[in-house]
Amino acid sequence: MSVYLLCLILFCIGLYCILRKRNLIKIIIGIAITGHAVNLFFILIGYKANGRAPIHSPDQTILNMVDPLPQALVLTAIVIGLAVIALIAAIAMRVYEKYGTFDITKIRRLKG
Amino acid sequence: MTHMLLPLFVVIPLGAAFLNSLLGKRIKGFSDILSAVATCALACISIYSIFIIKDAGLIVYKVGGWIPPIGIVMVMDGLTVFMAVTVNLVAFLISVYSISYMEKYTEKWLFYCLFLLMVAGLNGVIISGDLFNLYVFLEIAAIASYALVAFGTEHEELEAAFKYAVMGSVASSFILLGIVFLYSVTSTLNMADMSLEIAKGGSPRIIMLVSVFFLMGFGLKSALVPFHAWLPDAHPSAPAPISAMLSGVLIKSLGVYAIIRIFFSVFGATPQILNTLMLLGALSMMVGVCLALGQWDLKRLLAYHSISQIGYVVLGIGLATPLGILGGLFHLFNHSVFKSLLFLNSGSVEYATGTRDLQKMGNLKEKMPVTSATSMVASMSIAGIPPFNGFWSKLIIIVACVQAQHFAYAVWAVIASLLTLASFMKVQRYGFFGELRGRLSGVQESPFFMKLSMILLAVICLAGGILLLPGVYGSFLEPARDVILAGKDYAKMVFMSVR
Numbered sequence: 001m002s003v004y005l006l007c008l009i010l011f012c013i014g015l016y017c018i019l020r021k022r023n024l025i026k027i028i029i030g031i032a033i034t035g036h037a038v039n040l041f042f043i044l045i046g047y048k049a050n051g052r053a054p055i056h057s058p059d060q061t062i063l064n065m066v067d068p069l070p071q072a073l074v075l076t077a078i079v080i081g082l083a084v085i086a087l088i089a090a091i092a093m094r095v096y097e098k099y100g101t102f103d104i105t106k107i108r109r110l111k112g
Numbered sequence: 113m114t115h116m117l118l119p120l121f122v123v124i125p126l127g128a129a130f131l132n133s134l135l136g137k138r139i140k141g142f143s144d145i146l147s148a149v150a151t152c153a154l155a156c157i158s159i160y161s162i163f164i165i166k167d168a169g170l171i172v173y174k175v176g177g178w179i180p181p182i183g184i185v186m187v188m189d190g191l192t193v194f195m196a197v198t199v200n201l202v203a204f205l206i207s208v209y210s211i212s213y214m215e216k217y218t219e220k221w222l223f224y225c226l227f228l229l230m231v232a233g234l235n236g237v238i239i240s241g242d243l244f245n246l247y248v249f250l251e252i253a254a255i256a257s258y259a260l261v262a263f264g265t266e267h268e269e270l271e272a273a274f275k276y277a278v279m280g281s282v283a284s285s286f287i288l289l290g291i292v293f294l295y296s297v298t299s300t301l302n303m304a305d306m307s308l309e310i311a312k313g314g315s316p317r318i319i320m321l322v323s324v325f326f327l328m329g330f331g332l333k334s335a336l337v338p339f340h341a342w343l344p345d346a347h348p349s350a351p352a353p354i355s356a357m358l359s360g361v362l363i364k365s366l367g368v369y370a371i372i373r374i375f376f377s378v379f380g381a382t383p384q385i386l387n388t389l390m391l392l393g394a395l396s397m398m399v400g401v402c403l404a405l406g407q408w409d410l411k412r413l414l415a416y417h418s419i420s421q422i423g424y425v426v427l428g429i430g431l432a433t434p435l436g437i438l439g440g441l442f443h444l445f446n447h448s449v450f451k452s453l454l455f456l457n458s459g460s461v462e463y464a465t466g467t468r469d470l471q472k473m474g475n476l477k478e479k480m481p482v483t484s485a486t487s488m489v490a491s492m493s494i495a496g497i498p499p500f501n502g503f504w505s506k507l508i509i510i511v512a513c514v515q516a517q518h519f520a521y522a523v524w525a526v527i528a529s530l531l532t533l534a535s536f537m538k539v540q541r542y543g544f545f546g547e548l549r550g551r552l553s554g555v556q557e558s559p560f561f562m563k564l565s566m567i568l569l570a571v572i573c574l575a576g577g578i579l580l581l582p583g584v585y586g587s588f589l590e591p592a593r594d595v596i597l598a599g600k601d602y603a604k605m606v607f608m609s610v611r
Contacts, residue, residue, distance in 0.1 A: 015282075031285075087277065110275075
């Protein structure tokens with residue numbers, strides 16, 4: 001149970017970071033943390049104590065195996081997360097070139 | 113053999129995007145033609161599939177030949193076809209428009225790559241029968257749209273893109289979290305199988321939690337009111353064809369369609385969910401239009417109207433009566449046509465005059481007759497003036513509200529419609545009528561391709577009411593409505609057609 005709680009705390013840290021931080025880079029780190037927390041939770045769903053990898057071979061029977069599907073899906077989710085982070089970081093770099101700052105309170109041209 | 117059509121919805125745009133990135137830079141004009149041909153083919157296939165669905169009812173394509181629930185499936189039913197026609201028709205006309213409009217940007221081929229990837233993502237979301245697959249396609253479309261919003265790489269574009277990307281990725285996190293919880297309860301990702309598992313009863317509290325996550329995640333993608341803050345920044349900052357794409361189809365495909373599919377077909381609509389949807393819809397309707405009234409930036413005004421019109425769609429769907437759902441779906445189609453047209457008009461005005469500020473325009477109807485006439489058609493459609501399509505769908509929604517005894521919502525919708533009219537009278541008065549300003553005397557009408565796609569969209573606006581005529585109604589709107597009304601029978605139909 002405590003692992004799930006720790007996972008929740010990690011998720012909340014990420015959300016806090018996105019909501020409260022004023023630096024663009026810190027916001028990006030927050031997004032990464034939330035993504036990792038969700039991925040970790042996904043892996044925990046499929047985990048079994050003392051489980052082993054579900055690799056089948058004819059000469060042995062597997063009794064206690066972990067659920068392989070979440071691991072395959074998390075791999076996809078990690079790649080998607082990477083793409084998002086890379087794109088947002090690239091946008092943040094261009095924002096810095098234009099505005100000369102990473103502070104979101106100073107990047108406010110759009111309003112109304 | 114008809115089920116071989118399904119993967120084409122994703123394969124064509126993905127393949128075109130790949131070819132584009134390979135050859136688009138080397139051969140001049142290649143990306144224009146390729147993109148127009150690919151989206152035209154998609155539009156033709158989606159219109160052709162109307163007739164297939166009319167006979168077959170529901171088609172399943174098993175990816176790699178694995179039977180569901182083990183393998184991934186693509187499912188095409190009435191609702192899917194309805195959305196596919198909406199998305200691909202608008203995408204084709206926007207692609208034609210971009211041929212001339214995107215001349216003022218450098219690296220046009222990159223634009224087409226991202227555009228086609230976005231179309232692939234949108235089609236994928238619509239056609240997928242697997243929840244995780246839906247998430248992956250949703251992310252493809254979302255990432256492409258973040259990049260497209262930043263395409264101009266000026267101050268405003270970058271700021272808007274950053275804001276949009278951060279909010280979008282938080283929404284995606286919540287959607288993924290919802291999927292994880294659902295997987296932990298049902299041990300499956302196939303939507304039909306999941307629906308059967310949920311029907312067994314089990315853990316209603318987790319389903320409630322997941323509903324909240326999905327409402328938040330997809331609500332943010334579809335810009336319902338408490339989650340709308342990104343839209344008025346992101347949509348105006350993108351190039352005009354992309355604004356049209358985002359407002360016209362992206363918020364509907366990623367947001368409204370996903371909400372319908374998950375809450376009606378998988379969870380089975382409960383009164384709590386329906387009431388929440390209606391409340392959010394009514395709220396969006398009014399807040400959007402009130403914020404739009406004070407705007408002087410043409411594209412920003414249109415973006416706020418998107419929020420308001422999505423409110424109508426969600427209100428209609430949330431009523432869950434046959435008439436209400438019909439009105440919601442019809443308004444969804446109509447909105448994607450006239451809002452795309454309005455954004456293309458604004459792009460055309462910006463192309464010619466270099467400004468989006470209504471106070472700096474005036475009497476453009478003499479200089480730009482086509483743009484002005486088509487924008488008049490679109491304005492009347494969105495405001496709900498009788499012969500145009502917007503009138504019929506709004507009328508159906510309001511009648512449905514009255515029929516379902518929700519009189520407050522009916523009055524609310526009428527007031528929002530009047531405010532919409534007021535706001536578009538302002539657009540016409542300041543933008544296209546009034547006295548001509550000296551600075552604008554050299555303005556010229558936009559090039560041929562831009563005019564062509566604007567005129568075609570205006571014709572669809574005018575002829576939209578035809579969709580309600582008996583013969584046409586039965587093959588386009590009715591199957592889509594029946595899918596939503598059938599709700600959880602979706603699972604039964606999917607498994608039946610596999611056998």
